[in-house]
Amino acid sequence: MITVHHLNNSRSQRVLWMLEELGVPYEVQYYERDPKTMQAPESLKRVHPLGKSPVITDGDMVVAESGVIIDYLARTYGEGTMVPPASGQAWLDYNYWLHYAEGSLMPPLLMRLVFEKVKTSPMPFFIKPVAKGIADKTNQAFIGPMIDTHMDFVEAHLAKNTWFLGDDLSGADVQMSFPLEASLARGIVGENRPHITAWVERVHARPAYERGLEKGGEYDFA
Numbered sequence: 001m002i003t004v005h006h007l008n009n010s011r012s013q014r015v016l017w018m019l020e021e022l023g024v025p026y027e028v029q030y031y032e033r034d035p036k037t038m039q040a041p042e043s044l045k046r047v048h049p050l051g052k053s054p055v056i057t058d059g060d061m062v063v064a065e066s067g068v069i070i071d072y073l074a075r076t077y078g079e080g081t082m083v084p085p086a087s088g089q090a091w092l093d094y095n096y097w098l099h100y101a102e103g104s105l106m107p108p109l110l111m112r113l114v115f116e117k118v119k120t121s122p123m124p125f126f127i128k129p130v131a132k133g134i135a136d137k138t139n140q141a142f143i144g145p146m147i148d149t150h151m152d153f154v155e156a157h158l159a160k161n162t163w164f165l166g167d168d169l170s171g172a173d174v175q176m177s178f179p180l181e182a183s184l185a186r187g188i189v190g191e192n193r194p195h196i197t198a199w200v201e202r203v204h205a206r207p208a209y210e211r212g213l214e215k216g217g218e219y220d221f222a
């Protein structure tokens with residue numbers, strides 16, 4: 001039996017969506033973030049030393065990293081769905097988006113979040129304007145333009161494709177859901193990126209996505 005070690009309000013939500021698309025039986029072990037630090041509980045380190053979510057167990061196998069989990073589930077249980085045949089352009093594209101989501105798109109989004117947090121962090125009053133100035137400048141001059149480049153790229157791709165690989169939903173869509181949902185929820189994407197917005201709406205309209213949400217509980221980005 002597959003067990004999803006699910007942290008509330010996290011990337012692990014997309015694994016629940018993936019499993020619902022595949023129609024594979026699974027159980028969920030729930031973990032709660034510390035409300036102050038937002039960190040996962042120490043107990044998650046008993047499943048995998050990094051204590052990050054998602055992580056799944058399937059029998060005595062432990063699978064970590066969202067991209068690896070999604071790919072593993074598609075190949076093991078997909079019966080030819082959610083993953084293209086292992087050669088040719090579609091295969092390269094599938095792997096590209098699987099890696100791109102966490103390897104290229106998430107880092108600037110996380111940097112932006114960290115600099116936004118700096119502005120509201122407790123600190124001596126006389127430091128606050130300096131910290132805010134540095135955070136705003138960094139976001140405007142460096143991180144913002146980097147995110148814009150990525151969003152232009154993804155927007156152009158989705159202007160021509162219903163799903164990331166074309167006409168068929170795949171694991172690439174599941175993996176891309178977290179950064180794009182987060183961008184929409186944080187106002188990075190909106191009317192300025194109609195194709196990304198429409199893609200997120202298509203994702204949220206899927207019955208399997210809805211079922212995943214019911215299983216996962218609290219999730220700020222849906």
Ligand SMILES: N[C@@H](CCC(=O)N[C@@H](CS)C(=O)NCC(=O)O)C(=O)O
Binds near residue numbers: 010038052053064066
């Ligand atoms: N690249 C990893 C990132 C995993 C990750 O950072 N997960 C976050 C949840 S979105 C987490 O576990 N945060 C809690 C913590 O760091 O304690 C993946 O996609 O699986």
